[in-house]
Every structure is written in structure tokens, then in C-alpha cells.
Amino acid sequence: MTLDFFIFTVMKEKLSHYWKYINFWVCFIGFKTIEHFYRDEIAFYYDQIPKPYITVALILLLIFITYKSxxxxxxxxxxxxxxxxxxxxHKDTSLGFSIFLVTGLLGYAYIVNVYQINYMIVFTMIFVSFVSGIFLRKTASFQIKKGLITFKSGKEERTFNVSEITSLKVFQNQIILFKEDSQELISFLELEKEDFQNIKTYFNKRVPEISIALGQTSQKT
Structure with a gap:
């Protein structure tokens, strides 16, 4: 049970959208409790299932996970x-765990020298889940609606009145929204020119009165 808890802990980011639901932990603890008291019965009925059926079911599940990922x-x-x-x-974490999983599998295969197809499929499921996270996601967003500019990033949400913003400048590590007598700062780790073009196109289409410019150098935050 300690090993299972460790696996669930290190995968917390992958399962973060479930963490706020207490039912997730209730189900997990309930399952481990049933397994503890009925381990032999579960093993008996599991052994009655033809192994090819289990393999086919795992392959179908792998295809589904790959498709969803x-x-x-x-x-x-x-x-x-x-x-x-x-x-x-998230990208760096996924890359690190993917390397860890591959290294662990190669080490296991070298030491044990035993290959079980079902274990390999389960490993591949976990590996695919992490590999899909290597590709950079873009979850922060700007939305212009009903005279408001709304910025969302995780739990952070900031709102600005369109009428108060005169211009916007995009740097590599931040975006500055200029007002008549002040400015608002939104910090980032890294923004590419592609991001600037997307922002510029979006703002020009919806609020052409706000000028958009690309900052030449990174600003200190």
C-alpha cells in the first residue's frame, strides 16, 4: 500500500483535477481496504479469467489512453x-518522469530478464500519459467580452476595462497593459514571437483601438 500511495503522490500533477474531489481518495482507500481483506478471493477470480482476454482489454485501454492523450x-x-x-x-516534469520510466524499465529488463506482455502494456499506458505532457500546453488565456479584458492562468484571474487600456506591449517574459496614468503587469516565464502574433491578431480583430507592440528586450520583473 505504501508503494501505491507513492505512485499516486508523484502523479498528483497528472491527476490534479481529481484532487479536489474527496470521492477520489474515498474510492482509493476503499479499494485498498477491499484488496487487503479479500486479496486471495480477488486473486482466485482473476486467475479464472483467460489471460488473452486481459491482454486484449489492456490493449484496447492503451489505444483509448493514447487517443485521449x-x-x-x-x-x-x-x-x-x-x-x-x-x-x-508541467512539460519539464513530464520529460523527467518519461526518462525515469524508460531508465527504470531498461534496468528492470536487464536485471530480471523477464518480459510479461501485460506488465509491458501497463508500463506503456503510464509512459504515454507522461509523454503526452512533453508537448507544451497553452492554458493561460486572454478573453475580450462585453467591454472587459479577462486574463486567466490557473487560479489567477484578472479583469481590465477595455476603455482604460490604451496600448499593450509584449516582452519575452511579461506583458504590459498601459493606461492613461498607470500600467498593469502580467509576468510569464517565456513568450515566443508566435505568441505575440496570436495576441496581436486577437486584439486587432476585437479591439483595434488598442495598439499592440513587441518589446525588443526582456524586462526585469
Missing amino acids: FIPKKKDTDSVFIPSENDYT
Whole structure:
């Protein structure tokens, strides 16, 4: 049970959208309790299932997980999306765990020298889940609606009145929204020219009165 808890802990980021639901932990603890008291019965009935059926079921599940992991997700067309700091962290974490999993599998195969197809499929499921996170997601967003500019990034949400913003300048590590007598700063880890073009196109289409410029150098935050 300690090993299972460790696995669930290190995968917390991958399962973060479940963490706020107490039912997730209730189900997990309930399952481990049943397994503890009925381990022999579960093993007996499991052994009655023909192994090819289990393999086929795992292969179908692997196909489903692969499809869900790599199919492009639909995004709100009323918003423009850019990478947040958490997106870069998620990418680095996924890369690190993917390397760890491959190294662990190669080490296991070298030491044990035993290959079980079902274990390999389960490993591949976990590996695919992490590999899909290597590709940079863009979850921070701007949305212009009803005279308001709304910026969202994780739990952070900031709103600005369109009428108060005169211009916007995009730097590599931040975006500055200029007002008549002040300015608002939104910090990022890294923004590419592609992100600037997406922001510029989005703002020019919806609020052409706000000028958009690309900063030449990174600003200190």
C-alpha cells in the first residue's frame, strides 16, 4: 500500500483535477481496504479469467489512453491561449518522469530478464500519459467580452476595462497593459514571437483601438 500511495503522490500533477474531489481518495482507500481483506478471493477470480482476454482489454485501454492523450483538445475560440509558467513546469516534469520510466524499465529488463506482455502494456499506458505532457500546453488565456479584458492562468484571474487600456506591449517574459496614468503587469516565464502574433491578431480583430507592440528586450520583473 505504501508503494501505491507513492505512485499516486508523484502523479498528483497528472491527476490534479481529481484532487479536489474527496470521492477520489474515498474510492482509493476503499479499494485498498477491499484488496487487503479479500486479496486471495480477488486473486482466485482473476486467475479464472483467460489471460488473452486481459491482454486484449489492456490493449484496447492503451489505444483509448493514447487517443485521449494526443488528440487535439478543443479550445474556446473566443479566447487566445499562451503558455503559462505552470505549462513549462508541467512539460519539464513530464520529460523527467518519461526518462525515469524508460531508465527504470531498461534496468528492470536487464536485471530480471523477464518480459510479461501485460506488465509491458501497463508500463506503456503510464509512459504515454507522461509523454503526452512533453508537448507544451497553452492554458493561460486572454478573453475580450462585453467591454472587459479577462486574463486567466490557473487560479489567477484578472479583469481590465477595455476603455482604460490604451496600448499593450509584449516582452519575452511579461506583458504590459498601459493606461492613461498607470500600467498593469502580467509576468510569464517565456513568450515566443508566435505568441505575440496570436495576441496581436486577437486584439486587432476585437479591439483595434488598442495598439499592440513587441518589446525588443526582456524586462526585469
